[in-house]
Amino acid sequence: MPKLPSRVHRRRPHTAVIAALATALVGGVLAWPAAHRADAAPATFAHPGVSVSRSQLDFARTKVNAGAQPWKGAYDQMMASTYASLTRTAKPRATVECGSYSNPNYGCTDEREDAIAAYTDALAWYITRDERYAKKSIELMDAWSAVIKDHTNSNAPLQTGWAGSSWPKAAEIIKYTYTGTWANSGRFATMLRDVYLPEIINGSNSNGNWELSMMEAAVGISVFLEDKTSYDKAMAKFRTRTAAYIYLSSDGAVPKTVPSQNLDTTAKIVSYWQGQSTFVTGLTQETCRDFTHTGYGISAISHIAETSRIQGADLYGTDVGERLRQALGFQAKYQLGEAAPSWLCGGSLNRGLGPITEVGYNALHNRLGIAMTNTQKLTEQNRPAGSNNLFVAWETLTHGDNPS
Numbered sequence: 001m002p003k004l005p006s007r008v009h010r011r012r013p014h015t016a017v018i019a020a021l022a023t024a025l026v027g028g029v030l031a032w033p034a035a036h037r038a039d040a041a042p043a044t045f046a047h048p049g050v051s052v053s054r055s056q057l058d059f060a061r062t063k064v065n066a067g068a069q070p071w072k073g074a075y076d077q078m079m080a081s082t083y084a085s086l087t088r089t090a091k092p093r094a095t096v097e098c099g100s101y102s103n104p105n106y107g108c109t110d111e112r113e114d115a116i117a118a119y120t121d122a123l124a125w126y127i128t129r130d131e132r133y134a135k136k137s138i139e140l141m142d143a144w145s146a147v148i149k150d151h152t153n154s155n156a157p158l159q160t161g162w163a164g165s166s167w168p169k170a171a172e173i174i175k176y177t178y179t180g181t182w183a184n185s186g187r188f189a190t191m192l193r194d195v196y197l198p199e200i201i202n203g204s205n206s207n208g209n210w211e212l213s214m215m216e217a218a219v220g221i222s223v224f225l226e227d228k229t230s231y232d233k234a235m236a237k238f239r240t241r242t243a244a245y246i247y248l249s250s251d252g253a254v255p256k257t258v259p260s261q262n263l264d265t266t267a268k269i270v271s272y273w274q275g276q277s278t279f280v281t282g283l284t285q286e287t288c289r290d291f292t293h294t295g296y297g298i299s300a301i302s303h304i305a306e307t308s309r310i311q312g313a314d315l316y317g318t319d320v321g322e323r324l325r326q327a328l329g330f331q332a333k334y335q336l337g338e339a340a341p342s343w344l345c346g347g348s349l350n351r352g353l354g355p356i357t358e359v360g361y362n363a364l365h366n367r368l369g370i371a372m373t374n375t376q377k378l379t380e381q382n383r384p385a386g387s388n389n390l391f392v393a394w395e396t397l398t399h400g401d402n403p404s
Helices: 015-022 054-065 071-080 108-128 131-145 156-177 185-200 208-225 228-245 266-272 291-310 319-335 358-367 373-381 395-399
Strands: 095-098 150-152
Touching (some): 054 071, 071 108, 131 185, 156 185, 185 208, 208 228, 358 395
């Protein structure tokens, strides 16, 4: 920990300094003021800069235009999906109401899928330069920004996180690469600021995939809005939650926790970890729930790490990268079919990881040169990775073996 400046006079330290030190370690993650953190908001935001950069888009476009695989196959998959349809009609509503497991479902699926479609059309625009796709992306974003006012019911924070992860990815590409006009971009920004950000920025004490998805949306929205304060707040919550979501043996006998959850006994931690009492490196808080929700959490971690890298702070070389690597490898091994030992989730696993490995695998294996045998096998086996119809889409196209 950095030392405080020495003092010539024997004065009591300012109370603000004491307060900062008192909260310096939150869930095992150093919480210095943003100006001192490696993951703080950049002095100048990079655009497009949410999950995918201009150089990554250029790489994908070049490969698709050359007919190279797996990118051409991934592009064809995307263009054949309903998300790329130029006849799509947006279905906005003023209040999106989502209960547990989207029951009731009043606009939940429509919102998520329109957001993914807007992103899909933005990608299609970039690769084809056919401005019909840019205009369709704008049409979808405009339709929702003109209408939506609120998210309600128990799944509102998660729903907002899912849809709010896709909207800024679309908006970044359109605003910063489309050569035409987007007259209502300011209204769209207001929608993100007033409808989405307040619902997600303070996090969640539910299962970890909730807060991770919410922080993914908050980070992406903050980039689009160039909101450094929200970016720093979201990133701090992300670092704390990631450390509490994926276990490393170096964490100690039990996993790290999020302070606000008051998981202050081993029994409480075991209960929160779905009854799992044996902790091994790479295990996640939701592994023994099911791999699908685990995949949501892992995916959000990779997306935030990728956005942070584009914004100039590479978290892959920190504990975030190590936790991501271990979680991918651990889950991939069992997703590929290895039988679960009796100590792991009672010997019974609910598989279904989803199309979520490309971003982390590319960053850790291809960029950093780390061997990831199981993750590599699973990633290549699942290509082209499509969409989970929630907040993940087309990552073989955008991140598959992408060195940019």
